[in-house]
Amino acid sequence: xxxxxxxxxxxxxxxxxxxxxxxxxxxxxxxxxxxxxxxxxxxxxxxxxxxxxxxxxxxxxxxxxxxxxxxxxxxxxxxxxxxxxxxxxxxxxxxxxxxxxxxxxxxxxxxxxxxxxxxxxxxxxxxxxxxxxxxxxxxxxxxxxxxxxxxxxxxxxxxxxxxxxxxxxxxxxxxxxxxxxxxxxxxxxxxxxxxxxxxxxxxxxxxxxxxxxxxxxxxxxxxxxxxxxxxxxxxxxxxxxxxxxxxxxxxxxxxxxxxxxxxxxxxxxxxxxxxxxx
Numbered sequence: 326x327x328x329x330x331x332x333x334x335x336x337x338x339x340x341x342x343x344x345x346x347x348x349x350x351x352x353x354x355x356x357x358x359x360x361x362x363x364x365x366x367x368x369x370x371x372x373x374x375x376x377x378x379x380x381x382x383x384x385x386x387x388x389x390x391x392x393x394x395x396x397x398x399x400x401x402x403x404x405x406x407x408x409x410x411x412x413x414x415x416x417x418x419x420x421x422x423x424x425x426x427x428x429x430x431x432x433x434x435x436x437x438x439x440x441x442x443x444x445x446x447x448x449x450x451x452x453x454x455x456x457x458x459x460x461x462x463x464x465x466x467x468x469x470x471x472x473x474x475x476x477x478x479x480x481x482x483x484x485x486x487x488x489x490x491x492x493x494x495x496x497x498x499x500x501x502x503x504x505x506x507x508x509x510x511x512x513x514x515x516x517x518x519x520x521x522x523x524x525x526x527x528x529x530x531x532x533x534x535x536x537x538x539x540x541x542x543x544x545x546x547x548x549x550x551x552x553x554x555x556x557x558x559x560x561x562x563x564x565x566x567x568x569x570x571x572x573x574x575x576x577x578x579x580x581x582x583x584x585x586x587x588x589x590x591x592x593x594x595x596x597x598x599x600x601x602x603x
Contacts, residue, residue, distance in 0.1 A: 333562040355578070356599050358575050359567065360377065360572055361567070362388075364568045368568075369571075377528050377550065380442050384460075384572040388576060389573075389576065390500055390593075391569070392558065393552075393555065393573045396559075400533075400552040402465060407469050407530075409528045410469070411480050414477055418485075419487075422485050423444065424443045424493075437477070437481050438478055446538060453543065462545075463543070468543060468544065470531070471543075472539070481511055483525050484521055487518055495512040495513060523592070524588075527584060527585060527592060530581070530584070531581055533546040534552065536551075540553055
């Protein structure tokens with residue numbers, strides 16, 4: 326018994342050390358980017374690991390006014406619309422696949438999941454020609470439509486599994502109280518599924534916010550560029566002013582960090598209560 330307790334403590338210490346190393350490997354680069362954003366170009370190269378001698382707050386202002394503000398707004402619009410559409414389509418599809426029995430149900434589910442096997446990169450040329458044909462090239466919809474199409478399979482995979490973990494008795498009670506399928510979904514299932522809805526929105530939103538290839542190929546106008554492509558353009562504008570570049574890079578990471586911190590409780594709850602079951 327004592328020996329088992331000893332090895333259990335050793336395992337806990339080992340896991341703690343591994344998690345601490347992982348946390349440091351994630352936090353340290355973020356802190357380095359933040360601190361580098363306050364440095365002059367000279368300090369950036371001569372003292373890359375030290376604190377800045379004089380904190381250059383104007384680097385963040387310069388990055389914001391040199392295009393980050395417009396790229397930020399574009400990314401917010403594209404990401405918000407894409408998340409709303411993905412959650413709407415995926416929630417309806419997941420509810421039907423998890424609660425109703427109909428012919429071809431398994432085949433439809435497999436067809437949706439097959440979208441996970443298709444890499445977005447292989448469809449760039451065909452999507453490029455299609456968007457030009459329907460006159461959506463170089464618009465926000467040139468990003469929103471492919472984003473939604475490629476993330477629905479992943480969202481359905483998560484949400485359907487969570488819906489399957491919910492007890493049917495609660496839904497049956499709603500039917501007894503006079504609810505139909507729509508009101509049961511809207512008033513019972515959806516409120517109970519808040520953790521997985523927020524988790525799905527967070528995970529897909531991270532993809533939308535950081536996606537680079539589609540944003541580079543399908544958008545030509547500088548006024549429509551999103552954060553990833555915009556930061557590349559910012560590098561071309563500012564040349565070797567790395568203080569402003571790192572300031573802009575840190576500004577681009579703030580939304581996802583803040584959103585994760587605010588909703589991390591729901592994220593962990595979704596994963597532990599059935600988000601990956603089924």
